[in-house]
Amino acid sequence: MSAQAVKNARQLLLEEYRGVLSTHSRSMPGFPFGSAVPYCLDANGWPLLLISRIAQHTRNLQTDNKCSLLVGERAAEDVQAAGRLTVLAEARQLVDPPVVEAAARRYYRYFPEAGDYHRVHDFDFWVLQPVRWRYIGGFGAIHWLDEVALANPFAAGDGAQEQGMVAHMNDDHAAAIAHYVEQAGLPASPPAQLAGIDSEGFHLRIGQALHWLPFAEICETPLAVRQALVAMARR
Structure with a gap:
């Protein structure tokens, strides 16, 4: 298994935030x-979905939970030359209240x-396992990969650690966030907000669009994240 292919696949999953969910049709068996x-x-690095109970794909998953999610590079001019990732998975509805609450936040x-x-x-x-x-x-x-997902240490449990770091950046460091936006060449308006932090980078939400920016090195502790964010703000 190529370590670089695994890294590239995971980064594509992080960089994008929408894909094509394919399920087994209940009304048209075999299709x-x-x-x-x-x-x-x-927190496991697995795709998390919020879907309607009356949607066709939900009804399909309730009958057969085997599915796939296709993710491709956004705005690719040549889709055959661009990166794309298919996640073959088993879908599982979240029902435990604390788990649902953490997922919702x-x-x-x-x-x-x-x-x-x-x-x-x-x-x-x-969640797609x-x-x-x-x-x-x-x-x-072209690669078949057995393990791509990387657990997010800051989103574990009730996610309070990640939520606290995100809130701190949004409440107290708007200038630093604006600098990250400028560095990355992203739209300056509307103002960006941090949406999430993982060990390899962080997501900015600008309007309804999401953008993932990588850290220079993997960060496994809140202190390492703080040092990485400060270093990026000083560039």
Whole structure:
């Protein structure tokens, strides 16, 4: 297994935030059913979805939970030359209240508008537990991968550690966030907000778009994250 392919596949999963969910059609047996879904990653680094109980793909998963999620580079001019990742997975609905609450807090930071229709309509959180990964990094760069996901140490448990770091940056370091935006060549308006932090980088939310920026090195503690953010702000 290529370590670089694993890293590239995981970074693609982090950089994107929407894909095509393919399920086994219940109404048309034998046919795959594809639908566009947004996602963020849970504490295990697995895709976390919020889907309606009346949606066709939800009904399909309730009958057969085997599915796949296809993620490709956004705005790629040549989709065959661009990177793409297929996650073969088993979907599992989250039902334990503390787990659902932790998932909701993280998901809402990525997709704030989701809070309204989650409360008003019948939506549930589902996680895609990976079984195998297929990563294509361009022509000839084709890999079957057994392990791509990396657990997020800051989102573990109730996610309070990550939530505290994100809130601190958004409340007290708007100038640093604006500097990250400028460094990355991202849109300056509307103002960016941190949505999540993992050991390899962090997500900025600008309007409804999400952008992942990497750290120079893996950060396994809040202190390491702080040092990495300070270093980026001083560039």
